[in-house]
Amino acid sequence: MNHPYYNDQAYIAESFHLTEDFIAQSARLAYFKINSYKLSIIKSSFANTRDELMNNLKENLLNYTSPAIILADLGFFKSETEN
Numbered sequence: 001m002n003h004p005y006y007n008d009q010a011y012i013a014e015s016f017h018l019t020e021d022f023i024a025q026s027a028r029l030a031y032f033k034i035n036s037y038k039l040s041i042i043k044s045s046f047a048n049t050r051d052e053l054m055n056n057l058k059e060n061l062l063n064y065t066s067p068a069i070i071l072a073d074l075g076f077f078k079s080e081t082e083n
Contacts (some may be wrong), residue, residue, distance in 0.1 A: 019074065029062050 035058055040050040071077065 015074070033057055033061060 033053070033056060037050075037053045040053050
């Protein structure tokens with residue numbers, strides 16, 4: 001019989017690379033959002049957008065996601081049965 005060959009090492013490397021890219025981009029975005037908020041605190045000219053920035057930080061950065069949801073979104077539980 002002709003069985004397909006699965007390269008687990010390449011799959012793991014690609015998954016790691018995609019996850020690392022996502023984390024790096026998310027961290028960069030969080031850094032920019034926090035610095036924007038800090039700038040709005042320091043400069044009085046940004047007082048109008050301070051509340052908007054604070055809501056943005058609370059809604060996007062200060063929320064908790066359980067590890068099980070992240071693993072399920074990455075397909076961890078589905079891929080374990082294939083190996």
